[in-house]
Each structure stands twice: as C-alpha cells, then as structure tokens.
Amino acid sequence: MKKLFILMICLASCLSSFSQDKPAAAGPRIPSVELKTLQGDVMTTKEFYNGDRPFIVSLWATWCKPCIEELEAISLVYEEWVEELGVKLYAVSIDDSRSASKVAPFVRAKGWDYVVLQDVNSDLKRALNVVDVPFLCIYNQYGEMVWSHTSYATGGEEEVYEVLKSLIKSE
Numbered sequence: 001m002k003k004l005f006i007l008m009i010c011l012a013s014c015l016s017s018f019s020q021d022k023p024a025a026a027g028p029r030i031p032s033v034e035l036k037t038l039q040g041d042v043m044t045t046k047e048f049y050n051g052d053r054p055f056i057v058s059l060w061a062t063w064c065k066p067c068i069e070e071l072e073a074i075s076l077v078y079e080e081w082v083e084e085l086g087v088k089l090y091a092v093s094i095d096d097s098r099s100a101s102k103v104a105p106f107v108r109a110k111g112w113d114y115v116v117l118q119d120v121n122s123d124l125k126r127a128l129n130v131v132d133v134p135f136l137c138i139y140n141q142y143g144e145m146v147w148s149h150t151s152y153a154t155g156g157e158e159e160v161y162e163v164l165k166s167l168i169k170s171e
Helices: 002-018 065-085 100-110 123-127 156-170
Strands: 034-037 042-044 055-060 088-093 115-118 135-139 145-150
Touching: 034 123, 055 065, 065 088, 065 100, 065 156, 088 100, 100 115, 135 156, 145 156
Parallel strands: 055 088, 088 115
Antiparallel strands: 034 042, 034 115, 055 135, 135 145
C-alpha cells in the first residue's frame, strides 16, 4: 500500500510537470511600477512585452559612467540583436527630479534606439531591490527575470548576448 501511494505521488508530480508551459527555473515577475516616457506620458512595467521573445531592462543614470559605457556598447550591437534574437531593451533612467530634465537631450545626443523611460522616484529601483547601477536584467516572454547583473566591464555585452541566445534556444 505504501509503495502504491508513493507511486501515485510520483506519477502526479510527473504529470503536473508536463502540463507547465513555461520554464521551471524562472525568477520573480517584473513588478508593476509606473514610469514616465521622455514625452511625459505614463507607462507601466506591465506593458513591457515583447511577444514570444525576451526583453532587457537596464537601470542607468546620466551621471553613471559605467551605465553609459554599457548602453553605448550594447547600442553598437543592438540592431543585430533585434534582427537575430528579436530582443527589446527598456533603458530606465533613475535620474531624480533635479537631473531628470537632462535625460531626453542626453538620449537624443547618443542616438539610442531603446525605449527610454524615467524612474524619477526610484520606484522600480526599489521594487527590484537595486542598490547600484548599472543594473541590467533579462526577462523571458512571461515577464519573469531569468538573469541579472550589476556593474559593467568592457565586453560584458557579450555575456548578455550569450544569455539571450541560450534563453531563445531553450524556448
């Protein structure tokens, strides 16, 4: 009787794992936070969506040199990433109200093709428990965090690319 009970539990466990339609190793879902577009409109992080492809969220600031280096390095390969992997990047500035007005001209001067948003009150930064920037994370198509890192070193964008490739292969 004991063996039959154990067998039934194992069978039920196996069957439930077949019914899942998303990866088991996924992390927390993206928190729901309101951000501002560069035009002053409100956008919620729940609108971060990229169909059946992953998306990247990068927290940065105009005063953060490593942040700028990382976003500049990604901008050099971003078009290729979009074509090959279908990825989308949301660059979220954490500049506060004193420096928020510098973000739009800064982004225009850089010519970045990302969706750039502003987290003036650091709501997303707090919700993600981010201490330092740059902070970059990758979410799967379900809005679940699958990878993140803080700081930037030259060539770090290659690691991001490899994670994106492996994520797409596993889908």
